[in-house]
Amino acid sequence: MIDVDLLPDGVVLADAEGTVFRVNAAASRMLHRRPEELIGLHISDALPLDDLAGNSWFDCLRPYAGLSTRTRLSESSWHTQDGVEYLVTATLVRDAPRQPVRQLVVSLRTAKARARRDRARSDLVATVAHELRSPLTGVKGFTATLLNNWDRFSDDQRQLMLETVDSDADRLSRLITDLLDAARIDSGRLTLRPQPLDLADATRRILENVAAGSGLKVEVTAEEDLPKVWVDPDRFAQVVTNLVENAQRHGLGVRDVVVRRPTRFSNGVAFEVFDFGPGIPEEIRARMFTRFWRSGDRGGTGLGLYIVKGVVDAHGGEIEVCDGDKGGACVGVWFPENVPDVLR
Numbered sequence: 001m002i003d004v005d006l007l008p009d010g011v012v013l014a015d016a017e018g019t020v021f022r023v024n025a026a027a028s029r030m031l032h033r034r035p036e037e038l039i040g041l042h043i044s045d046a047l048p049l050d051d052l053a054g055n056s057w058f059d060c061l062r063p064y065a066g067l068s069t070r071t072r073l074s075e076s077s078w079h080t081q082d083g084v085e086y087l088v089t090a091t092l093v094r095d096a097p098r099q100p101v102r103q104l105v106v107s108l109r110t111a112k113a114r115a116r117r118d119r120a121r122s123d124l125v126a127t128v129a130h131e132l133r134s135p136l137t138g139v140k141g142f143t144a145t146l147l148n149n150w151d152r153f154s155d156d157q158r159q160l161m162l163e164t165v166d167s168d169a170d171r172l173s174r175l176i177t178d179l180l181d182a183a184r185i186d187s188g189r190l191t192l193r194p195q196p197l198d199l200a201d202a203t204r205r206i207l208e209n210v211a212a213g214s215g216l217k218v219e220v221t222a223e224e225d226l227p228k229v230w231v232d233p234d235r236f237a238q239v240v241t242n243l244v245e246n247a248q249r250h251g252l253g254v255r256d257v258v259v260r261r262p263t264r265f266s267n268g269v270a271f272e273v274f275d276f277g278p279g280i281p282e283e284i285r286a287r288m289f290t291r292f293w294r295s296g297d298r299g300g301t302g303l304g305l306y307i308v309k310g311v312v313d314a315h316g317g318e319i320e321v322c323d324g325d326k327g328g329a330c331v332g333v334w335f336p337e338n339v340p341d342v343l344r
């Protein structure tokens, strides 16, 4: 038998007549009255909860009346006199279906956590909408200008505008891919198709693709005879491009990309990107993996490192930020050699 005083939710028990006979510690705290003050009261007086129009929960839900087969009052939101919101659920204990209610068990939960979740969700929607709007504004601006004034522009001008539209559309599509990945990571639904991968080879191939697209040439320093590790090649490409792009954008350029045996772990392979920047201050290191966190005038959406960390975590690996031995920052990830439990 659990001790109801240990429950985080408030619990109030009333008998067949509605007289309160047990109040747990949480309920007493929520109602600002000692249990002995509440015991013996009618439950409608012990729990003075109203909706925003002033209707009492007891009159609205009528736990002792209503359908005689009801065994539960589903969660609904009510307010105390001083305006605090609680989520109320109740069990209607009957000896048999259609018998009168023998006992009423009311549970109260603060609505703060839910309100916080709701707020976080609407903040998220606002952030996402804002992020999507800026590239879309560019697309709309240039297409509208071209449509209305086609004859006034030279071929070169039209070409330039279409190139801008094209790159804004690419940005939008990358943003949407990132948002979907972040949502998958949030809900633990990131799917991996791991296979034994030579990370040094894979890194060279990925960076050749980057070079073909952007002209950025990066050499890879790889240790000999590294073991293969179980990694999803597409997700690894995301890790590589994100970290290299960060070094380029926030760290004044890539100094070195290194693939080697890890120093902190006894197996697996480490992939590290060193840059020429001023390094990453200690207080930022804890925050930089947070969704939408970015800083500096070259900050992007702030999803890159969140996704990298999510991908590395899903592989059972680790990510670390440190100072490069020749100055600048080093962001390194480690993938374990054995198939981690999470991937089995």
Ligand SMILES: Nc1ncnc2c1ncn2[C@@H]1O[C@H](COP(=O)(O)OP(=O)(O)OP(=O)(O)O)[C@@H](O)[C@H]1O
Pocket (backbone or CB within 6 Å): 242, 246, 247, 250, 251, 275, 277, 279, 280, 288, 289, 293, 294, 295, 296, 298, 299, 300, 301, 302, 303, 304, 305, 306, 329, 331
């Ligand atoms: N190598 C680095 N050197 C210095 N600061 C960095 C480095 N990498 C990341 N940061 C800081 O961490 C922040 C978060 O990085 P993250 O990759 O998550 O976002 P972003 O690059 O700004 O945007 P996105 O990757 O979504 O386009 C960056 O805005 C930057 O301030």
Ligand SMILES: [Mg+2]
Pocket (backbone or CB within 6 Å): 242, 245, 246, 300, 303, 304, 305
């Ligand atoms: Mg980034």
